[in-house]
Amino acid sequence: MASQAADARARAGWLRSIGAVREESWTAPDVRRRLQLVLGGIWLLDGVLQFQAFMFSKGFSQLLDATAAGNPVVVADPINWSAKIIADHPTATDAIFALIQVGIGLGIAWRPTRKLALGASVVWALAVWWLGEGLGGVLNGAASPANGAPGAVVIYALLAVLLWPGRQDRAAPFVAGRFTGATVARALWLVLWGSLGYLALAPATRAPKALGGMVAGMASGEPGWLASLDDHLGAFLTSNGPAMALVLATVLALVAVSVFLPRPAARAGVVLAIATAACLWLAEGLGGMLAGGGTDPNSGPLLALLALAFWPLASATSAATGQQKTTAATQPVSPEGA
């Protein structure tokens, strides 16, 4: 009996033991919720990165203004307009931007506001994609998988939609299909990875020395290990740029179609997608975060997160029903001190 009591105490945190934890209404995070939390964490990181000193300077507005170059007037004019406002009021606008992103991150994490925050994240991401990233350079020919095309922030919006906690989940062989349905989710995957494959063959990537120059250019300001890695990779790509662009396009095309293949091949496709995302992230210099001027981690982590949402589950049924497990049936929650 004493042993049982000791076991119970060991299991239960002090908050639970005094009734401060509402076990009965608590559900442990399922796979989709965990992916939402990762997304929330990235938003929080973005928000805090936005508090860096550089973002309060004129340099930030100039960075945004530069994304207008080469875009159609209808796209470029609003970018110039917003960059001017930011240049006139750098402190206020940047503080607001940072707070919005921190709010989105924490809002996704706090369950009562997760839908509101996910919805806000879609609106905010699309606005930033246009006004902050110039639509990812898709229309001005500067887009490349190695520089974050089609715009990291648009992947935030895509993830928010695919991970949306709908009232009625659909049966789908992967988490990303629960809200939109598997067909729509697969189509979105195909469009994203297919467009990345297409951009890998575009002149911005395929031209001699284009890829190498892009990657080597990321090395500036990075810590030694990353700068060295990007330098070596850049040198290699400078010598073999067109061929490597072709290889990259082939890999991205394989990833794009893998989601339509049987489960073992689809899983291999997801693994390939994650590995590709990791390589792209290194080529992107981890989004420039270690150089002190990164506003976000760039597309690498988001592509990997998206790939995880497409991991084929054991069965479509488990995807639809396996989410409502209470802590009583699974592992205990330990929120004490949390």
Next chain:
Amino acid sequence: MGGPPWLAWTFASVVIVVAAYCLTRLLVSWRQHRPSDRRIDAIHVLMGVAMAGMLVPRLRVFWAGGWEVVFGISAAWFAWLAIREFRGRATVGGRPGHHLQHVLACGAMLYMFLAAATAAKTGGPAMSGMAADAAHAPTLALVLAFALFGYVIWTADRLSSLAPVAALAAGAAPVPVFAGAAAGGGASPAVGGEDGHGTPGDDGQAPPSHGQQVPLSPRLAACCEIAMGVTMGYALILML
């Protein structure tokens, strides 16, 4: 690179408020015997004071040096608690994690003070410039920031599982709860509270019962974790 002064003051104000609140919790808990995790409250007081001085040098009201020792010992202590927690729970199928959060936070504080001390020795801008140029191992700072934000998000997700104090006071939440059954094991009632040294009994020691004493707000304690984590992450990002 040190960030705008007004922003440093804002974050410093946040951690000072957290530290003051946690100090109040300690006093109330001690005077009124209301359950609270005094270890966490105490470390938040220390972190708040240290971080305020780190962000705004004018707020170094206590001492300038020695924080490395304080947070080094704290990290080791929480690591020991985490190991005990892990061992205790591993035998019954539970999950560690509670103390790891504080190991991480203390480790992050230790890193920041050591980096600042190194920067000062090499003629860098010291803590006022928590800044990057003189800081060492920026990759480690980024990794620590990632981990801290992860814990902030993890904490925020669990926020709504904590009963508000009003509900606890009204007896809406049962005291004590049959935690063993809730964890999927036996039906032994868990008698919670703090041990004789001012620490709660989540480490398996037999704590005395506090009867129907209303605990200090667990939600506000969690909010303190969140505020502290975000501020610490900001300080780490400044070191990139």
